[in-house]
Amino acid sequence: EDQVTQSPEALRLQEGESSSLNCSYTVSGLRGLFWYRQDPGKGPEFLFTLYSAGEEKEKERLKATLTKKESFLHITAPKPEDSATYLCAVRHKETSGSRLTFGEGTQLTVNP
């Protein structure tokens, strides 16, 4: 059974204080690791998909990396508007499309 564990559960940063969120996964064949941002009461907003170990992707202050066992979401010089819950999800190699297994998320708060 696919499993995704995110840490920490909650993270509080000062504006400009860089940090990383962790996503550890167990899946017998990965067909994509996904990062989403979710604001309260809203649907998840797509950020990145990573497909193979060593792959990296960047978007503004966010950078996602992937190894064979975990993924990191690095946040550089965060701003208050980066406050949200960040969700990690995996897609098993024998599935396709939008069937994903999610972690519980990391709630990020960035104080001004």
Place this chain on the structure above:
Amino acid sequence: DAGVTQSPTHLIKTRGQQVTLRCSPISGHKSVSWYQQVLGQGPQFIFQYYEKEERGRGNFPDRFSARQFPNYSSELNVNALLLGDSALYLCASSLFGQGNTEAFFGQGTRLTVV
């Protein structure tokens, strides 16, 4: 371009009632999945549909059912509602059968069972 659209946005139902939630995928996407997200937790997979056929089912009771229409829109039905069914219900759409494809979510339907 329109993203994934869900309706209604909010819904209040009484225990024992039935509810139908609706989802329209991104144009060109033929796969739709449904998720339940309880407050403070990650989304849990309920169903996946492709070309009007069920392609996967999560660990949910038979009170939950879904279908997909020829235009690839989808409905999620929940019968005999329980208080524990209160959650944000999310719909995701994507391409299907192609290895590297993203999955995009709608804004969700907030269901409250009283």
